[in-house]
Amino acid sequence: MPRYVALVLLAACSTHEPPPWEAYEPWSDAWVLAHAETYVGDREARRDAMEASLTNPENLYGQARLGAYGLREGGWDALPEWQPRVEPLTDAHVDALVAGERPARPTTPFWNEETPTTWDEWSALGERVFFELPLRDEALWEPVVRDAALAARVGLVKDGDSWPGLVWVASVDGGATVGITCALCHVGVREGALEVGRARRELDYGVAQIESAERRGVTLDPVTRGRFESWGPGRADVIEDVADTPIAIPDLWGLREQRLLTQAGTLTHGDPMALAIRQETQYVQANRGRTRPPRVLMFALAVFLYDLRTPPAREVSDAAAAARGEATFRRECVRCHALSNGAGGLVSTAEVGTNPELGDGSARGTGGYRPSPLLRVVDAAPYLHHGAVESLSSLLSATRDEPGHDYGVGLAEDEKADLLVYLGGL
Ligand code: HEC
Numbered sequence: 001m002p003r004y005v006a007l008v009l010l011a012a013c014s015t016h017e018p019p020p021w022e023a024y025e026p027w028s029d030a031w032v033l034a035h036a037e038t039y040v041g042d043r044e045a046r047r048d049a050m051e052a053s054l055t056n057p058e059n060l061y062g063q064a065r066l067g068a069y070g071l072r073e074g075g076w077d078a079l080p081e082w083q084p085r086v087e088p089l090t091d092a093h094v095d096a097l098v099a100g101e102r103p104a105r106p107t108t109p110f111w112n113e114e115t116p117t118t119w120d121e122w123s124a125l126g127e128r129v130f131f132e133l134p135l136r137d138e139a140l141w142e143p144v145v146r147d148a149a150l151a152a153r154v155g156l157v158k159d160g161d162s163w164p165g166l167v168w169v170a171s172v173d174g175g176a177t178v179g180i181t182c183a184l185c186h187v188g189v190r191e192g193a194l195e196v197g198r199a200r201r202e203l204d205y206g207v208a209q210i211e212s213a214e215r216r217g218v219t220l221d222p223v224t225r226g227r228f229e230s231w232g233p234g235r236a237d238v239i240e241d242v243a244d245t246p247i248a249i250p251d252l253w254g255l256r257e258q259r260l261l262t263q264a265g266t267l268t269h270g271d272p273m274a275l276a277i278r279q280e281t282q283y284v285q286a287n288r289g290r291t292r293p294p295r296v297l298m299f300a301l302a303v304f305l306y307d308l309r310t311p312p313a314r315e316v317s318d319a320a321a322a323a324r325g326e327a328t329f330r331r332e333c334v335r336c337h338a339l340s341n342g343a344g345g346l347v348s349t350a351e352v353g354t355n356p357e358l359g360d361g362s363a364r365g366t367g368g369y370r371p372s373p374l375l376r377v378v379d380a381a382p383y384l385h386h387g388a389v390e391s392l393s394s395l396l397s398a399t400r401d402e403p404g405h406d407y408g409v410g411l412a413e414d415e416k417a418d419l420l421v422y423l424g425g426l
């Protein structure tokens, strides 16, 4: 770099230019997009944003990032960018697999390397990332898609002739296999229709692993098998490095309002960089630290998540009962479920009293749980961070077995009934 350019740059830094987003209303589309260039191009700003996003820098999640993300030299920034050759998995691939053939290896790179300029372009690119950019390849799904009954049993879904969440991806060894994307866990079904952003509560990863192993002639040791059996549908152990903490998959609506991400509030969501970094580092870890995703794609993914539309609320049958229920909610619940989407600030595990393993755990623990968002909560069963309570009435029941979150259990029966009507319309 010529000397005068360096001097000009130095001068620009020392005058403390206001950040490009300062001119906009926080969380507006323009404010979100104004972070793109800084996230993609400014390592130091990314490092700062990562540090600011760690609710508890001491846990393993925080330590891994502090040790490897946004370093001046080496670490995850130095990994090669992964531009996979990939296509959506379709019936044509599956038919070939059933016939004992290997479908052709995809040849088109995922992305043309053009940076979007408008909101809609960013969101459209992010949608492709969400559905098609594999977190990693997972050959375990091959025997599952070959058996339609098993595929349905473990919660795979079809959209026309494609399989949302599954792709066909070229592998390093010159072949190709099935890969998984965000849509595997974050596209769900309500009354027969697919909804993007809804948790895939039918997905039974554990049974998929067991059945796939059997079909491939792999013998699982009893401990591993027991773990897979214990997960149940709609829960996934997304923590790579600890034994067994299956977590309920959350719905992804209303993320712009969410100041804490994940059930234990592991991330503080102060700006879009926090979410883009979450996704970037999720890809790195899913790939076991071998590659990193292009950052433009991670920002696009964040924009797409912010752009997700919450499906319409259900009709409330009895407006008077809902109004009474709302009054109860304000009295008993809103001190924690304070935001307009129902979420709120961290509550200590001791206070909420639910199973503390995740919240106090060394992996992602923060000492607490975030009050769950309550958007469309009536369709979000089972409840709590580990999906341990099967219905809203059971959550409000004084005779429930699962400990913790005792709020409202002492209400009179008619008050509970009204509260349930109110919750049903959220
Ligand atoms: C194997 C299933 C699975 C896949 C695949 C998956 N997720 Fe998730 N996702 C989860 C689970 C489980 C959680 C809850 C984690 C926790 O609370 O610690 C979660 C949490 C999240 C959250 C936090 C939401 C909130 O309310 O705080 C976001 C955002 C998210 N996922 C986005 C994505 C994106 C984007 C992808 C693709 C890159 C993806 N997920 C892939 C299962 C999955």
Ligand code: HEC
Pocket: 263, 329, 332, 333, 334, 335, 336, 337, 347, 351, 352, 354, 355, 369, 370, 371, 372, 373, 377, 380, 382, 383, 384, 385, 386, 392, 395, 405, 407, 408
């Ligand atoms: C002291 C704070 C606090 C109060 C008061 C409180 N909640 Fe919660 N709520 C939480 C926390 C924290 C969680 C998440 C706990 C977990 O996952 O282990 C939660 C979870 C929930 C969930 C689960 C949602 C899901 O998708 O899993 C529902 C439903 C809920 N609360 C409803 C209520 C209602 C109704 C009231 C009032 C009767 C109430 N809460 C009062 C803190 C509170």
